[in-house]
Structure formats: C-alpha cells, structure tokens
Amino acid sequence: MFIIKLIKKLLKALKSASSPSQLAWGFALGMIMILGLTPFWNIHNAIIFILILIININIGSAILGFLIFSGFAYIFDPLFHALGYYLLTQVEFLQGLWQSLYNNPAVVATQYNNTVVLGSLLSAVIIFIPVFFGFKKFVHIYREKIDPYIQKLKIVKVLKSTKLYKLFSTGYELKNIGD
Numbered sequence: 001m002f003i004i005k006l007i008k009k010l011l012k013a014l015k016s017a018s019s020p021s022q023l024a025w026g027f028a029l030g031m032i033m034i035l036g037l038t039p040f041w042n043i044h045n046a047i048i049f050i051l052i053l054i055i056n057i058n059i060g061s062a063i064l065g066f067l068i069f070s071g072f073a074y075i076f077d078p079l080f081h082a083l084g085y086y087l088l089t090q091v092e093f094l095q096g097l098w099q100s101l102y103n104n105p106a107v108v109a110t111q112y113n114n115t116v117v118l119g120s121l122l123s124a125v126i127i128f129i130p131v132f133f134g135f136k137k138f139v140h141i142y143r144e145k146i147d148p149y150i151q152k153l154k155i156v157k158v159l160k161s162t163k164l165y166k167l168f169s170t171g172y173e174l175k176n177i178g179d
Contacts, residue, residue, distance in 0.1 A: 014142050014147070024139065026052065027135040028065065029048055030066040043109055085119075087122070088113065098112075101113075
C-alpha cells in the first residue's frame with residue numbers, strides 16, 4: 001500500500017505545479033544522500049536529509065532517487081571500494097590530508113576512511129549535476145509528451161472510472177466507499 005501511495009504522489013508531483021527544478025533537486029539529493037549511493041547511516045546523509053526537509057524541494061522525488069540509486073549501490077560497491085581504496089592508499093599527495101582529517105574527531109565520525117563511503121560519496125558528487133539536469137529534462141518530457149499520451153490510453157480511462165481509483169485519488173478509507 002505504501003509503494004502505491006508513493007507512486008501516486010510521484011505521478012501527481014510530475015504533473016503538479018512543482019517546478020522541474022524542485023523535483024530534480026529532490027531526486028538528485030535523494031541520489032547523493034541516503035543517497036542510495038552511500039551507506040545510509042552517515043553524518044553527510046543526515047545533513048542532506050535535513051536539507052531535503054528544510055529546502056522547498058519535492059520529498060517524493062527524493063525518495064524515488066533514494067530507491068532507484070540504492071539498488072545500483074549494491075551493484076557498484078566493488079567499484080566504490082576500489083576508488084576509495086585508491087584514494088586512501090595510493091594517492092601520495094592526499095596522505096597528509098587523510099592523516100590530519102583522521103586526527104579530527106568530528107571528521108572521523110563521517111567515516112571518510114571507509115573505502116566504500118569515500119568512493120560512493122565521491123561518485124555521487126561527480127554525477128550529481130548530470131543527474132539533476134537529466135531528471136529535470138525527464139520532468140519536462142514527461143509533462144509535455146508522456147503524460148498526455150498516458151491519459152489518452154483506454155486502460156487509463158477505464159481505471160479512472162473505478163472505485164479503486166477514486167479510493168486512491170481522494171484518499172478515502174475503504175470504510176467510506178459506498179457511504
């Protein structure tokens with residue numbers, strides 16, 4: 001039931017007055033934060049979560065970004081580990097930086113010295129801008145081409161005439177149907 005409500009909210013947001021930028025910010029922050037791409041329980045994720053709540057962005061698109069990219073995170077963990085390991089051990093000019101950061105208790109709490117955390121965070125930061133602009137473009141395309149096409153489909157028209165659709169579109173509980 002939660003997934004259906006989430007999908008409903010996202011589709012509603014894609015058609016809403018929310019600007020494509022608001023939706024794209026939510027999606028991109030959802031990607032970088034809880035960021036499906038980095039381990040969830042981390043200080044930088046808490047900061048991004050607070051930003052999502054404070055800034056005027058779409059929370060549904062942030063959740064969508066989280067869900068989509070968290071699926072990719074498991075696939076790419078070996079690459080994130082390799083990147084983080086390379087940065088932490090093989091890049092000589094960064095060794096002083098890592099050592100000074102490690103001596104700062106506040107920075108150590110970020111778990112930057114975890115190879116997967118460092119590799120996934122760097123990857124998320126690198127792809128943040130392309131994800132933002134890509135999702136923004138998707139919102140424009142969805143609003144201009146995909147949604148009007150979907151609304152013309154017979155199956156959509158049939159589904160919209162059912163009580164089940166009315167239940168989900170109005171938010172009534174099952175006990176209110178037929179009253």
